[in-house]
Amino acid sequence: MLALPRRFAPRLRALRPYSSSTPRFPCVEAHATRESRLASSFSSSSGPEPPYARPNPTSYNVFRSKKPLPLTYHSSSLPTFDVAYETWGTLSPARDNVILLHTGLSASSHAASTSSNPTEGWWEKFIGPGKPLDTNNFFVVCTNVLGGCYGSTGPSAIDPETGVPYATHFPILSIFDMVRAQFRLLDDLGVDKLYASVGSSMGAMQSLAAGLLHPERVGKIVSISGTARSTPSSIAMRYAQRSVLMADPNWNNGFYYDAVPPHTGMKLARQIATITYRSGPEWDARFGRQMRPPPPDTPVAEPRVPALCPDFLIETYLDHQGEQFCLKYDANSLIYISKAMDLFDLTFPALQALRLPEIPLSESQSTSTIDFAPPHSTSHSKSHPPPTNPPPHLSDLAQGLTLLANTPTLVLGVQSDILFTIEQQREVVDALRMAGNDRVVYYELGGVWGHDTFLLDVLNVGGAIRGFLS
Amino acid sequence: MLALPRRFAPRLRALRPYSSSTPRFPCVEAHATRESRLASSFSSSSGPEPPYARPNPTSYNVFRSKKPLPLTYHSSSLPTFDVAYETWGTLSPARDNVILLHTGLSASSHAASTSSNPTEGWWEKFIGPGKPLDTNNFFVVCTNVLGGCYGSTGPSAIDPETGVPYATHFPILSIFDMVRAQFRLLDDLGVDKLYASVGSSMGAMQSLAAGLLHPERVGKIVSISGTARSTPSSIAMRYAQRSVLMADPNWNNGFYYDAVPPHTGMKLARQIATITYRSGPEWDARFGRQMRPPPPDTPVAEPRVPALCPDFLIETYLDHQGEQFCLKYDANSLIYISKAMDLFDLTFPALQALRLPEIPLSESQSTSTIDFAPPHSTSHSKSHPPPTNPPPHLSDLAQGLTLLANTPTLVLGVQSDILFTIEQQREVVDALRMAGNDRVVYYELGGVWGHDTFLLDVLNVGGAIRGFLS
Numbered sequence: 001m002l003a004l005p006r007r008f009a010p011r012l013r014a015l016r017p018y019s020s021s022t023p024r025f026p027c028v029e030a031h032a033t034r035e036s037r038l039a040s041s042f043s044s045s046s047g048p049e050p051p052y053a054r055p056n057p058t059s060y061n062v063f064r065s066k067k068p069l070p071l072t073y074h075s076s077s078l079p080t081f082d083v084a085y086e087t088w089g090t091l092s093p094a095r096d097n098v099i100l101l102h103t104g105l106s107a108s109s110h111a112a113s114t115s116s117n118p119t120e121g122w123w124e125k126f127i128g129p130g131k132p133l134d135t136n137n138f139f140v141v142c143t144n145v146l147g148g149c150y151g152s153t154g155p156s157a158i159d160p161e162t163g164v165p166y167a168t169h170f171p172i173l174s175i176f177d178m179v180r181a182q183f184r185l186l187d188d189l190g191v192d193k194l195y196a197s198v199g200s201s202m203g204a205m206q207s208l209a210a211g212l213l214h215p216e217r218v219g220k221i222v223s224i225s226g227t228a229r230s231t232p233s234s235i236a237m238r239y240a241q242r243s244v245l246m247a248d249p250n251w252n253n254g255f256y257y258d259a260v261p262p263h264t265g266m267k268l269a270r271q272i273a274t275i276t277y278r279s280g281p282e283w284d285a286r287f288g289r290q291m292r293p294p295p296p297d298t299p300v301a302e303p304r305v306p307a308l309c310p311d312f313l314i315e316t317y318l319d320h321q322g323e324q325f326c327l328k329y330d331a332n333s334l335i336y337i338s339k340a341m342d343l344f345d346l347t348f349p350a351l352q353a354l355r356l357p358e359i360p361l362s363e364s365q366s367t368s369t370i371d372f373a374p375p376h377s378t379s380h381s382k383s384h385p386p387p388t389n390p391p392p393h394l395s396d397l398a399q400g401l402t403l404l405a406n407t408p409t410l411v412l413g414v415q416s417d418i419l420f421t422i423e424q425q426r427e428v429v430d431a432l433r434m435a436g437n438d439r440v441v442y443y444e445l446g447g448v449w450g451h452d453t454f455l456l457d458v459l460n461v462g463g464a465i466r467g468f469l470s
Numbered sequence: 471m472l473a474l475p476r477r478f479a480p481r482l483r484a485l486r487p488y489s490s491s492t493p494r495f496p497c498v499e500a501h502a503t504r505e506s507r508l509a510s511s512f513s514s515s516s517g518p519e520p521p522y523a524r525p526n527p528t529s530y531n532v533f534r535s536k537k538p539l540p541l542t543y544h545s546s547s548l549p550t551f552d553v554a555y556e557t558w559g560t561l562s563p564a565r566d567n568v569i570l571l572h573t574g575l576s577a578s579s580h581a582a583s584t585s586s587n588p589t590e591g592w593w594e595k596f597i598g599p600g601k602p603l604d605t606n607n608f609f610v611v612c613t614n615v616l617g618g619c620y621g622s623t624g625p626s627a628i629d630p631e632t633g634v635p636y637a638t639h640f641p642i643l644s645i646f647d648m649v650r651a652q653f654r655l656l657d658d659l660g661v662d663k664l665y666a667s668v669g670s671s672m673g674a675m676q677s678l679a680a681g682l683l684h685p686e687r688v689g690k691i692v693s694i695s696g697t698a699r700s701t702p703s704s705i706a707m708r709y710a711q712r713s714v715l716m717a718d719p720n721w722n723n724g725f726y727y728d729a730v731p732p733h734t735g736m737k738l739a740r741q742i743a744t745i746t747y748r749s750g751p752e753w754d755a756r757f758g759r760q761m762r763p764p765p766p767d768t769p770v771a772e773p774r775v776p777a778l779c780p781d782f783l784i785e786t787y788l789d790h791q792g793e794q795f796c797l798k799y800d801a802n803s804l805i806y807i808s809k810a811m812d813l814f815d816l817t818f819p820a821l822q823a824l825r826l827p828e829i830p831l832s833e834s835q836s837t838s839t840i841d842f843a844p845p846h847s848t849s850h851s852k853s854h855p856p857p858t859n860p861p862p863h864l865s866d867l868a869q870g871l872t873l874l875a876n877t878p879t880l881v882l883g884v885q886s887d888i889l890f891t892i893e894q895q896r897e898v899v900d901a902l903r904m905a906g907n908d909r910v911v912y913y914e915l916g917g918v919w920g921h922d923t924f925l926l927d928v929l930n931v932g933g934a935i936r937g938f939l940s
Binding site: 023073074230231232233239240246275284289305309312319335339350393418 | 493494495497498501543544638639642699700701702703705706707709710712713714716717719721723724734738741742745749750753754757758759775776778779780782783784785788789805806809812813815820863888891
């Protein structure tokens with residue numbers, strides 16, 4: 001007699017004939033069910049709406065600028081704009097203990113719980129008394145990014161010229177535009193100089209950009225799992241997300257704010273994104289090849305034929321992640337902000353083409369005659385020595401980062417990250433050191449959490465930040 | 471004065487104001503345009519149809535079985551089935567020079583040009599006189615896989631019971647079912663024993679499965695960029711493709727054969743697939759951060775604002791790949807065959823649960839008391855020695871592969887492959903050696919082509935095959 005199957009094996013089953021009934025696809029029906037539910041809530045005018053459609057300024061502060069914001073890619077400015085923000089800790093009398101915390105793509109300003117919003121924040125374990133961002137010492141400021149949908153001005157905000165949401169009339173944004181808006185807030189708060197600019201993922205882009213736009217106003221930079229120059233692979237992965245989203249008929253060229261939003265496109269986009277946030281080894285350990293449990297009403301003897309809808313636990317996980325997200329975030333914000341990430345490039349030629357008013361690019365810098373410091377041999381682990389003959393883009397990046405030559409910078413990357421790869425971390429480190437920065441601290445983390453490590457690994461990520469900031 | 475931007479930099483441009491006109495999205499309009507074109511061709515009944523809807527049996531042979539095919543996941547059989555196939559070279563009088571070539575997911579039997587179909591095949595440079603599959607010596611047979619849409623029975627075929635296409639009444643398939651159908655063809659051709667079973671990607675799964683189902687009928691096995699057990703990561707990537715496809719309203723639960731097919735879902739799915747077929751380093755070298763050239767009618771002085779539709783060359787590449795594919799392959803075939811890949815698992819518990827009639831699993835094998843040979847220290851490069859204390863799934867896999875202990879096997883993998891990772895290649899090699907196979911040849915290739923290396927690298931992939939087969 002055969003032994004019972006062991007772990008990872010499908011259950012023994014009596015086989016069923018096929019085509020015995022009309023095929024059903026619960027994963028597809030879920031879209032239609034969601035659509036009906038949302039359509040009826042819209043028509044009733046009192047039903048639930050996406051949270052981004054219900055701004056709640058009692059749970060965060062709003063800096064409201066009446067002064068136009070110049071934009072990187074357009075000649076016209078944003079006439080007015082809001083920046084939603086939250087703070088933790090106490091501003092010192094000298095106003096010299098400020099940490100500006102930058103978020104990833106879809107996060108709100110709610111990095112940690114506050115008295116006005118006690119729900120957990122996205123970096124709850126990193127912010128507070130005695131924590132890596134120690135509020136006994138620091139005054140931490142986190143904003144919802146320009147272009148976002150959690151209180152800051154973005155495509156879902158009302159265009160003052162028309163009285164209706166901007167939708168895709170919203171201007172193309174750059175990471176620099178986002179940082180520019182943040183510094184307007186700092187001006188308003190009377191903060192001349194940041195103790196540190198800290199960010200992970202897209203927040204790391206902003207963190208570097210802040211230092212570059214205002215070298216004299218940024219004391220230290222922390223760049224975790226970020227990049228100085230988006231690569232084709234990461235552009236491809238974000239492009240795939242935008243494509244499925246924009247193909248949703250509900251997207252309607254971005255004009256959906258008076259109708260049911262593109263929830264199906266958002267779910268599909270989030271599923272793709274989730275693949276890039278974690279790593280294979282983690283899923284091997286967590287899900288392996290396990291199947292979802294049978295529905296509770298299934299008779300024990302009922303045979304199981306594999307389904308075309310989610311069947312493996314990894315599939316139900318992706319499905320769940322998409323389902324949870326699809327109404328929590330504004331589709332146009334996702335499109336605009338992910339595009340800003342694609343456009344991010346701190347190499348000298350790219351910066352030069354943008355002609356940012358904050359960044360003076362002298363003629364001497366525009367030539368390739370700068371004598372770069374050779375990368376230190378200690379730039380990272382022995383098995384990955386810095387290039388002795390750097391490729392052109394690395395020299396271009398070093399040239400672009402010369403304004404950061406004197407800013408102490410912590411770079412931290414994760415070897416299992418497939419979105420912001422470890423090679424990109426090394427590139428930032430090499431370029432900074434080539435630009436003459438001898439105060440670059442660099443750590444590579446192992447582990448299986450991939451890009452999401454920055455959200456999860458308080459011990460290692462938090463420890464590196466704590467050490468660098470103190 | 472600023473110097474002109476150099477490589478990779480956007481052109482200098484006079485900035486344009488935003489929201490000056492109604493936003494347009496050519497990449498979204500393309501879906502609607504394709505829809506209109508297809509809808510009118512369907513209504514005219516004489517217009518172009520997808521190629522899979524126009525079988526052309528003059529360009530390939532068809533083996534037509536009237537004997538039912540037992541299925542892995544169903545109690546009922548496929549009552550009749552076709553297998554489309556092509557051959558190259560000459561069958562020897564002893565019928566002992568046959569190479570069965572297995573395809574990847576979406577390929578047809580047209581691996582190389584023939585007199586009846588002179589267009590280039592998908593492995594044109596690998597098959598012919600003096601080529602790696604040397605038709606001076608070998609008789610090469612390639613089939614369109616069961617479940618496919620290029621002449622073999624799949625979801626788009628007519629169900630004899632209803633007179634209309636199976637659609638999603640088609641049974642769930644396994645890789646074993648596909649191989650079973652191929653051996654029916656071999657029976658029909660009077661081929662008792664294969665000189666070799668050769669395949670890449672999904673074809674490598676079939677290649678291993680063929681050896682396992684019929685150890686006595688398979689002389690040698692070639693497994694290139696395959697796996698013996700699909701991992702959660704690869705399932706996730708295929709799941710994302712199926713999800714976007716099934717969310718296309720045209721998919722209609724699979725019943726679209728008398729209407730416009732889900733071309734948008736297919737395009738989006740192919741874009742995702744393309745990301746998994748190549749590698750970051752190749753795209754870095756080939757596309758970098760270059761933008762698409764401006765449309766030909768753009769005045770030279772016209773400024774350029776980044777677009778939300780494809781703008782970087784990597785985006786236009788993905789767009790093009792999706793566009794080329796979206797009408798060339800049947801959506802249901804993609805869904806069924808990709809699911810069969812997910813289900814593939816040669817570990818002993820998984821095989822045991824399937825109770826395949828071809829594979830006798832004796833009681834002694836069902837216990838864990840088999841004394842595995844320790845993996846050879848030469849199993850692969852020194853930097854990746856085989857585990858001295860193998861994880862449970864590796865022991866399970868070795869136990870599942872015991873029937874291959876005496877089959878010479880070539881395993882070849884590519885270090886930049888993100889779909890069938892190099893770890894999976896090593897797993898196959900370690901398991902085979904643990905099962906007692908001391909005729910395993912293993913190569914790891916470098917290079918930047920990722921999973922697609924098997925289609926491109928005639929020198930290294932072809933050379934390894936040539937050496938192993940001779």
